[in-house]
Amino acid sequence: MNKTAIYPGTFDPITYGHLDIITRSTKIFDNIIIAISNNLIKKPVFDLKERIELTRVATLHLKNVKKILGFNNLLANLAKKEKTNILIRGVRTIFDFDHETKLAEINKQIYPELDSVFFLSSKEVSFISSSFVKEIAKYKGDTKPYLPKEVHYALLKKLKYAT
Numbered sequence: 664m665n666k667t668a669i670y671p672g673t674f675d676p677i678t679y680g681h682l683d684i685i686t687r688s689t690k691i692f693d694n695i696i697i698a699i700s701n702n703l704i705k706k707p708v709f710d711l712k713e714r715i716e717l718t719r720v721a722t723l724h725l726k727n728v729k730k731i732l733g734f735n736n737l738l739a740n741l742a743k744k745e746k747t748n749i750l751i752r753g754v755r756t757i758f759d760f761d762h763e764t765k766l767a768e769i770n771k772q773i774y775p776e777l778d779s780v781f782f783l784s785s786k787e788v789s790f791i792s793s794s795f796v797k798e799i800a801k802y803k804g805d806t807k808p809y810l811p812k813e814v815h816y817a818l819l820k821k822l823k824y825a826t
């Protein structure tokens with residue numbers, strides 16, 4: 664039986680931290696759906712269409728990534744609509760763990776069949792967050808170590824630092 668799992672986030676932008684989780688997920692599940700939240704509360708630098716495109720380019724090499732979609736509703740309802748009951752989340756630190764246990768529970772309240780599966784971030788990327796990367800870029804630091812090449816250049820272009 665094919666196992667499909669959904670990996671949600673804001674992905675503003677996708678980093679090597681996210682790719683670590685996605686790559687490892689593709690070795691366990693047959694199909695991965697990446698669900699990108701519009702999440703306007705976070706005031707994303709890239710609009711939803713751009714985040715979908717950057718994520719698409721960054722995961723082109725991963726055959727099991729079957730779908731990348733944007734969403735603007737409850738994640739648990741989206742998972743149900745996409746006919747998956749496996750939710751993937753990455754855990755970097757104890758602070759993530761605390762937040763994730765609550766998120767997993769609320770999602771289960773909404774869709775009881777939905778189980779969250781947690782991957783511990785690989786230690787080389789466990790300090791990365793999209794906000795840190797954007798801050799580094801804002802002050803003209805080098806974001807190449809944290810972002811896939813195309814995403815790094817897209818961020819430079821967005822911040823108008825591209826030469």
Ligand code: COA
Binds near residue numbers: 770
């Ligand atoms: N490696 C590196 N960075 C990671 C990471 C990893 N493995 N996992 C998460 N991050 C980073 C993200 O880049 C993000 O950084 P930022 O805050 O600097 O942008 C941060 O950690 C938080 O990520 P995450 O916890 O995944 O939050 P998110 O904003 O990316 O996504 C949703 C959260 C979209 C999953 C959640 O808000 C959601 O489900 N929204 C829909 C509404 C809903 O159903 N809510 C729940 C019921 S109330």
